[in-house]
Amino acid sequence: MNIFDDFIVPLSNFLTRPEILVPLAALSLALVLRFYRTVTKPKIAGGIGIAFVLLFVGSLSDAHFKEIILKADNLPIVLLIASLLFFLWLCLRRAAINDERLERDLPPIEAVHKRQTVLVWPDLVMSEFICLLAVSALLTVWSVGIPAPLEEPASAALTPNPSKAPWYFLGLQEMLVYYDPWLAGVVFPLTIVAGLMTIPYIDTNPRGNGYYTLKDRKFAISVFLFGFLIFWVLLIVIGTFLRGANWNFFGPFEVWDPHKAVPLMNINLSEIFWVKMMNTRLPENWLQREFLGILVVLAYFLIAPLLLAKTVLKEQFQKLDFVRFSIVIMLLLLMLALPIKMLGRWMFNLKYIVYIPEFFFNI
Amino acid sequence: MSDSDKAKREGMFQKLRKTQFWRSVFRHGYPDTQRNRALAVLSNVFLHLHPVRIRKSGLALSFTWCMGGVTFFLFLVETVTGILLMFYYKPVTYEAYNNIQEMKETLPLGMMREMHRWGAHAMVLTVWLHMFRVFMTGSYKPPREFNWVVGVLLLLLTLLLSFTGYLLPWDQLAIWAVTVGSNMARAHPVIGHEGPGASLLMLDDIPLVTVGSDARFILLGGRFVGENALLRFYVLHCVFIPVVAITLMAVHFWRIRKDGGISGPL
Numbered sequence: 171m172n173i174f175d176d177f178i179v180p181l182s183n184f185l186t187r188p189e190i191l192v193p194l195a196a197l198s199l200a201l202v203l204r205f206y207r208t209v210t211k212p213k214i215a216g217g218i219g220i221a222f223v224l225l226f227v228g229s230l231s232d233a234h235f236k237e238i239i240l241k242a243d244n245l246p247i248v249l250l251i252a253s254l255l256f257f258l259w260l261c262l263r264r265a266a267i268n269d270e271r272l273e274r275d276l277p278p279i280e281a282v283h284k285r286q287t288v289l290v291w292p293d294l295v296m297s298e299f300i301c302l303l304a305v306s307a308l309l310t311v312w313s314v315g316i317p318a319p320l321e322e323p324a325s326a327a328l329t330p331n332p333s334k335a336p337w338y339f340l341g342l343q344e345m346l347v348y349y350d351p352w353l354a355g356v357v358f359p360l361t362i363v364a365g366l367m368t369i370p371y372i373d374t375n376p377r378g379n380g381y382y383t384l385k386d387r388k389f390a391i392s393v394f395l396f397g398f399l400i401f402w403v404l405l406i407v408i409g410t411f412l413r414g415a416n417w418n419f420f421g422p423f424e425v426w427d428p429h430k431a432v433p434l435m436n437i438n439l440s441e442i443f444w445v446k447m448m449n450t451r452l453p454e455n456w457l458q459r460e461f462l463g464i465l466v467v468l469a470y471f472l473i474a475p476l477l478l479a480k481t482v483l484k485e486q487f488q489k490l491d492f493v494r495f496s497i498v499i500m501l502l503l504l505m506l507a508l509p510i511k512m513l514g515r516w517m518f519n520l521k522y523i524v525y526i527p528e529f530f531f532n533i
Numbered sequence: 534m535s536d537s538d539k540a541k542r543e544g545m546f547q548k549l550r551k552t553q554f555w556r557s558v559f560r561h562g563y564p565d566t567q568r569n570r571a572l573a574v575l576s577n578v579f580l581h582l583h584p585v586r587i588r589k590s591g592l593a594l595s596f597t598w599c600m601g602g603v604t605f606f607l608f609l610v611e612t613v614t615g616i617l618l619m620f621y622y623k624p625v626t627y628e629a630y631n632n633i634q635e636m637k638e639t640l641p642l643g644m645m646r647e648m649h650r651w652g653a654h655a656m657v658l659t660v661w662l663h664m665f666r667v668f669m670t671g672s673y674k675p676p677r678e679f680n681w682v683v684g685v686l687l688l689l690l691t692l693l694l695s696f697t698g699y700l701l702p703w704d705q706l707a708i709w710a711v712t713v714g715s716n717m718a719r720a721h722p723v724i725g726h727e728g729p730g731a732s733l734l735m736l737d738d739i740p741l742v743t744v745g746s747d748a749r750f751i752l753l754g755g756r757f758v759g760e761n762a763l764l765r766f767y768v769l770h771c772v773f774i775p776v777v778a779i780t781l782m783a784v785h786f787w788r789i790r791k792d793g794g795i796s797g798p799l
């Protein structure tokens with residue numbers, strides 16, 4: 171009998187399944203944003219931090235966990251998780267302090283010395299120099315401590331399993347589970363870049379410029395944090411640590427067995443409709459076969475904006491002009507397309523909403 | 534040290550600073566007065582990236598985390614270590630891997646490859662954190678909208694720099710990671726041969742977008758990740774992307790000043 175093997179290991183392997191981990195993380199983020207003033211109090215946040223560290227150190231006793239976590243090229247992702255948690259805390263803590271001050275009609279802390287300026291030489295140059303020394307020291311320790319890996323010479327004949335993209339693109343590779351390459355590999359990344367560039371032009375809220383706050387920019391910050399932390403960073407974490415041979419899911423304490431059998435039961439919307447519900451064969455003509463999926467996609471992009479403008483996004487709709495609102499809503503819908511398809515997969519084994527292999531056009 | 538020694542040393546330093554050479558380099562006195570401190574920044578092309586004075590709140594480490602500065606510093610580290618690596622590396626498939634392996638054994642500065650690799654990882658990390666900070670302080674709001682756009686381009690270039698460098702060691706990790714990454718181009722709508730709409734581009738009956746002419750082929754200079762891809766990635770990695778990135782960084786830094794320095798409450 172051993173608590174670790176009998177209880178913690180199976181539980182963690184269960185909790186880290188994408189269909190549990192992604193909703194769980196999204197829920198945690200929502201709770202943090204809702205109760206940020208309490209959660210970021212040093213004692214509570216410190217407690218959570220210590221719990222994370224203990225869990226992490228404890229898990230290192232597992233050989234497989236240790237192997238993938240401490241793989242030289244995976245260290246950046248461990249650093250990414252740690253630094254993002256820390257800086258998220260820092261932002262929200264400062265936001266909590268500022269928001270409370272704003273409620274009491276005091277200026278944010280950043281404005282206290284508003285008119286006070288300092289000379290760049292020596293004040294700024296000095297602090298930049300200290301940062302530079304600190305970074306050099308860290309990088310030197312890292313480079314002395316961990317040799318850069320070099321695998322076997324390249325060979326076009328031997329495909330490693332799994333073949334992974336560089337870690338910063340693993341979010342996209344993880345999206346490939348749910349969407350075809352033309353979406354996950356082309357449309358989504360281009361939208362992310364274009365969407366990031368439009369942020370200053372679609373966020374017309376004049377408040378929250380130059381100080382930490384959450385209250386003044388709740389909508390903008392929430393959308394950004396969900397997009398960045400859940401649909402980008404978390405997918406990278408999943409792709410790095412939880413995807414093994416054949417891109418199958420493996421829990422943190424599970425060995426990557428290349429022969430793990432995963433039943434493939436995913437079906438298309440057209441099959442659900444024609445075969446399961448209508449009890450007929452799939453029609454030959456692709457337009458007839460896929461009409462339902464096409465309608466769903468059209469409705470998503472044409473009707474959903476109208477509904478959202480009347481309900482959840484009413485405030486945004488009133489504040490923004492037509493062009494800006496259309497851009498916001500299209501970016502939002504594209505972002506939400508990912509969790510929608512994820513849910514479809516986890517709940518109904520949905521493979522494609524629209525499946526037209528004749529034109530490589532699958533959604 | 535006795536007082537007279539000290540006086541003598543100061544004397545020597547003072548004498549040095551009075552030479553024609555010293556004064557030709559530094560065109561201001563010792564920066565211990567307001568005027569000379571301002572001149573120290575103004576008359577130095579590098580320090581001149583800064584304004585003379587900044588807002589006190591912008592100085593605070595808890596506000597900027599110095600993340601942009603750290604990113605820039607890592608870029609400089611990558612430049613220096615990268616140049617050293619270029620002396621020992623030939624971008625041809627039958628040499629590249631061996632060059633890298635030899636580096637480990639023979640290079641006097643054996644740590645350069647480590648510094649370059651871990652520095653590159655770190656730079657991707659810090660540029661994300663920098664963007665995170667800029668977003669959370671709302672610093673992209675007027676008048677800094679355009680500098681945010683420049684920043685997004687820099688983010689993209691940082692990722693592309695890292696991606697093109699990934700191939701150069703020419704080991705299994707390298708070619709397969711790049712294969713996975715560049716396979717995406719195959720699915721590009723219309724211009725990738727497995728993308729939707731590719732079959733629209735036809736000349737009579739001959740498809741124009743094929744394995745031998747699509748977006749992936751252009752990126753790799755071939756049907757798979759081979760010698761042309763290695764050369765292309767090498768040139769992009771060592772020359773093209775860095776030059777574009779340096780140019781955009783100059784714009785980025787210049788704009789920080791022109792937009793009124795580090796953001797603060799209005």
Ligand code: HEM
Binds near residue numbers: 598601677685795
């Ligand atoms: C190679 C990449 C980059 C370098 C070297 C760089 C460098 C810097 C530096 C040194 C600063 C001064 C303040 C600070 O350190 O935070 C700064 C500010 C700024 N950066 Fe970047 N940056 C890069 C990428 C980005 C990205 C990806 C974005 C956004 C998408 C961005 C947007 C901005 C903005 C808007 C400011 C002004 C912030 C303020 O006034 O508070 N930069 N950058």
